[in-house]
Amino acid sequence: xxxxxxxxxxxxxxxxxxxxxxxxxxxxxxxxxxxxxxxxxxxxxxxxxxxxxxxxxxxxxxxxxxxxxxxxxxxxxxxxxxxxxxxxxxxxxxxxxxxxxxxxxxxxxxxxxxxxxxxxxxxxxxxxxxxxxxxxxxxxxxxxxxxxxxxxxxxxxxxxxxxxxxxxxxxxxxxxxxxxxxxxxxxxxxxxxxxxxxxxxxxxxxxxxxxxxxxxxxxxxxxxxxxxxxxxxxxxxxxxxxxxxxxxxxxxxxxxxxxxxxxxxxxxxxxxxxxxxxxxxxxxxxxxxxxxxxxxxxxxxxxxxxxxxxxxxxxxxxxxxxxxxxxxxxxxxxxxxxxxxxxxxxxxxxxxxxxxxxxxxxxxxxxx
Numbered sequence: 001x002x003x004x005x006x007x008x009x010x011x012x013x014x015x016x017x018x019x020x021x022x023x024x025x026x027x028x029x030x031x032x033x034x035x036x037x038x039x040x041x042x043x044x045x046x047x048x049x050x051x052x053x054x055x056x057x058x059x060x061x062x063x064x065x066x067x068x069x070x071x072x073x074x075x076x077x078x079x080x081x082x083x084x085x086x087x088x089x090x091x092x093x094x095x096x097x098x099x100x101x102x103x104x105x106x107x108x109x110x111x112x113x114x115x116x117x118x119x120x121x122x123x124x125x126x127x128x129x130x131x132x133x134x135x136x137x138x139x140x141x142x143x144x145x146x147x148x149x150x151x152x153x154x155x156x157x158x159x160x161x162x163x164x165x166x167x168x169x170x171x172x173x174x175x176x177x178x179x180x181x182x183x184x185x186x187x188x189x190x191x192x193x194x195x196x197x198x199x200x201x202x203x204x205x206x207x208x209x210x211x212x213x214x215x216x217x218x219x220x221x222x223x224x225x226x227x228x229x230x231x232x233x234x235x236x237x238x239x240x241x242x243x244x245x246x247x248x249x250x251x252x253x254x255x256x257x258x259x260x261x262x263x264x265x266x267x268x269x270x271x272x273x274x275x276x277x278x279x280x281x282x283x284x285x286x287x288x289x290x291x292x293x294x295x296x297x298x299x300x301x302x303x304x305x306x307x308x309x310x311x312x313x314x315x316x317x318x319x320x321x322x323x324x325x326x327x328x329x330x331x332x333x334x335x336x337x338x339x340x341x342x343x344x345x346x347x348x349x350x351x352x353x354x355x356x357x358x359x360x361x362x363x364x365x366x367x368x
Contacts, residue, residue: 001356003344005305006185010348015241022237032233034213041236044243045196049170049178053205055197056231057212060159060181063195064092064129066229067155067177070197070207073098073126080120081129081157082112083313084333088181089131089157090314094321101125102315104330108273110286111138113332118146127153132161132171134309135187135253135283136275140166140174155179162187163250165279172198177208182231182239187253187283188246190235249347253282256345256354260285263358268295268366270339284309288339291366296341302360307342 012019026037038056046054057063068079075097081089083102093100101120106113111133128147130138147154154175158164161171162180172178180186182194197208210217215226257280261271270288274280286309289295296306313333314320343357 001353002303003305003349003353003357005307005342005344006346007348008184011346014348015245018241019238022241023234026234026237029233034230035233037233037236037240038231041231041240041243042196044240045180046198048243048246049172049198051173051178051198052200053198053202055199055205055208055212056236057195057197057208058229058231059193060157060179060183060195061088061092062212062227062229063179063181063197064089064155064157065095066208066211066227067179067197067199067204068092068096068098068127069211070204071127071153071155071176076124077126078122078124079127079129079155080117080125082131082133082333083315083330084110084310084336085131085133085157085314086159086310087314087317087319088159089129090317090320093129094319098126099124100314100320102313102328102330105332105336106139107332109136109138109275109278110134110272110336111136112143114139114142114146117143121146121150121152125150125152127155129155129157131157131159132164134272134286135160135164135281136278137161137164137166137171139275139277140169141277144174159183159186160283161281162283163246163279164281167277168279173200176201177204182235187250187281188239188242190239192232192235194231194235194239195229196231250281252347253345254280256347256349257282257285259351259354260343260345260358263355264361266362266364268364269361282345284342285345286340286342288336289341289366290339292339292341294366295364298364299360304357304360305344308340309342311337313337 042054156178158172159181164171177199180196182190
């Protein structure tokens with residue numbers, strides 16, 4: 001059996017008719033940038049999350065970047081975030097002129113360790129940016145108390161958390177803003193890049209709308225320096241179609257995760273934890289194994305593709321400035337980087353395929 005890590009063709013076959021109708025509607029309208037499709041999807045996504053405003057932007061990185069600027073971040077300010085994340089989290093901070101201050105991972109959730117974050121607060125700290133990793137939120141209750149204690153803003157990185165909840169409240173609805181990516185692999189993915197900023201703040205929403213479109217309120221009248229970071233009409237139309245299926249897809253992701261957790265019985269494999277506060281939507285199913293290279297090779301030889309999210313923590317990346325990571329200790333993140341491996345998990349996996357994956361994993365023996 002040959003099982004790719006993800007297969008977009010299955011989703012396309014399921015949605016083909018609806019997607020073609022959406023595409024044809026956009027083409028027939030003759031309006032391709034910042035029109036009705038974007039407005040309608042923004043409103044639909046805001047309702048889905050339960051916030052007042054949503055602003056479609058070019059990608060998830062820009063959602064973070066523009067949110068930081070809209071919240072008043074200036075060069076030299078500090079933003080506390082996780083070291084075990086993807087580069088866009090940190091690059092958005094750096095493009096805003098701020099200094100990323102990295103925090104180790106919680107050993108159970110793999111999200112930012114709030115107790116460690118508390119130790120990184122300084123007079124220059126302005127924002128805490130939790131990363132809701134792999135489909136599970138960080139401990140927002142603890143983070144909110146920490147932010148309130150030091151009068152800090154929270155900007156949530158929700159790129160992997162479409163539909164995830166903390167105690168029945170949607171990811172992205174806790175901070176000054178929540179930032180989503182619609183990269184194709186996400187739980188809600190476009191056919192290319194796209195992103196969204198959500199907020200209950202009229203001020204932040206208004207600033208982000210200006211920032212995404214050259215800083216102009218009226219055409220050719222620019223109040224300040226902005227960017228070209230707009231969600232396309234075509235992507236918005238397709239994403240609105242997919243939004244109607246998101247809860248169904250997340251339910252299926254949770255079912256597959258439950259199949260893995262109940263079926264995988266191998267002492268060499270550590271399965272991911274679901275925290276008591278979390279409604280986990282399993283953007284990724286990330287296991288741990290000591291002999292990872294051998295494990296991946298074993299699964300690959302049996303037709304099962306796996307990936308690593310992420311093999312190099314941010315404090316070890318060359319593009320970061322020295323103060324962000326050099327000479328600091330991040331033992332949990334470094335251990336995770338050596339052991340984590342993502343198994344195939346997407347809504348269109350069949351029970352036959354998940355059964356095969358479980359069977360092969362249960363037969364795995366390191367060094368044999």
